[in-house]
Amino acid sequence: MLSFNEILQRIEQEVSLLHFNCSPDSLYAPVKYILSLGGKRIRPALTLIACNIYKDTIDDAIAPALSLEVFHNFTLLHDDLMDQADKRRNNPTVHKIWNANTAILSGDAMVIASYKIIAGSKPEFLKELIDLFTATALEICGGQQYDMEFESRPDVSEAEYLEMIRLKTAVLLACGLKMGAITGGAPANDAAHLYQYGLNIGLSFQLKDDLLDVYGDPGTFGKNTGGDIICNKKTFLLINALRKATPGQQKKLRQWFAKKEFDPAEKIEAFRRIYNESGVKEMTEAKIQDYYNKALSHLASLNVPEEKLSVLKEVSHILLHRES
């Protein structure tokens, strides 16, 4: 069985072997750029780890894993354009270096490239992998649509928010794990549990992201912290603050929403204080732990010897305790 580090090394090696040396160069330069920015590679890692539970060789999982990573980076590229974000992984975003049209078109090419890669899977898995990948990709588009719509809606509920992050983030992790299970030859029941593990770990992953935006160390987080606060993004924390905080705290929040000109540090500090005082920080931490426990319970339902799950448990633990 491969260690987590060996898995990550294999992914970096495989990503570097992806040759986007097609013409025109100008179409593929942004593709190579965004893939070179690294990131945690957690999605393709989950695919390879899931495959490795059932098979010693993970070669059959490489194509779906890479396809997932290319697709994930496509979503970052187009989302950053739609959100007008300046930075991604401490580097300028594609539409900032090039322009909006290049970001649109290179992103389009990445979706197609992700299908090109997954189509290289073993024929016996092809149909099942493509169907799962496609269903997931459409869910992710739906998640992004909800995310954009929530910006202009004052009344987003916790349930709606959780459904949005399920679609936008969690299903891709779940899909990655199931694709690993499929290529590893796992029983259908195990593949379903790994999918559910992925959904729950994905939800805890995104809530942790929300938390890090407020409490993370800007040096290690990779994005500026407080970004969600500055743009009034209705995260799990804010939605619950608007429900649980005192009338006085809620009034303060709404006053901040309306301000067009403000000192960002001051606004972030004000929100952080309300999140602390209203118990929203602890509530978020508890929710993260809750999804984490659910995720682990699905691992416990797998029909494999416990030692086969050591890497997946290690990764779960890293995701829960990460500071970036």
Next chain:
Amino acid sequence: MLSFNEILQRIEQEVSLLHFNCSPDSLYAPVKYILSLGGKRIRPALTLIACNIYKDTIDDAIAPALSLEVFHNFTLLHDDLMDQADKRRNNPTVHKIWNANTAILSGDAMVIASYKIIAGSKPEFLKELIDLFTATALEICGGQQYDMEFESRPDVSEAEYLEMIRLKTAVLLACGLKMGAITGGAPANDAAHLYQYGLNIGLSFQLKDDLLDVYGDPGTFGKNTGGDIICNKKTFLLINALRKATPGQQKKLRQWFAKKEFDPAEKIEAFRRIYNESGVKEMTEAKIQDYYNKALSHLASLNVPEEKLSVLKEVSHILLHRES
């Protein structure tokens, strides 16, 4: 064998059966909108016609035909956004009715939906169809990239222009024909000739489009005529006018390029006169005929009884003589 009209009716019926009733509605409303605008449906028609040459039932060709039509409409949606076009088929474009972000995201969903559809093809054809579709889709992105780059380049050659329209337009028609051949069970040699037929008919199709932009009847053309002229687009006509016209005519063209404020009708008339006087109109008509003849020569090389080709010849003739 089905008539051209029966083929078109089948396509309209199948397009109307495509249910994009997934949530959120807001993501799929633009998809339904652009597919409802009609268009010639020439690409899916070519797929069904090619299949019908070899098989009486065209059911196996429906999925690739629809996938092609959805993909084609995706390219229109994103291209219109990139070109900031206001109109498509005499109706407002998606980013005008909704906004840029909706156009980006709904377009993304359409690419994925086109794969969802093609993945419903018979398993025995799946891998070959997806590989061809994917290679074609990447070529089309390359064509669009060249098209955008040519806008800011003063020195685009005829060869570069023809390569651009091959990628942007012709390969999709060729792909459609070959997908029909594959699902019809055509011999590989015939599939290759149908692909070449498609490339050449596609090139003549696009040059005809360039010609109609200058000489078409605005009422029937569906776009405003003269659009290429107004924005100095380096079409086959303009590239050749810049080579073949007299120094005086060339000077006039360059003066028009530089003008920021002008009467569109006056500019269109000036270009039209130069195209007429310099023989560029006839040169373009001859080039269209040339590609048309090459296309027909590939039909003549097919290993099928001539009567099987009547519909394809009818369509070729319609495309050559169309006024819109």
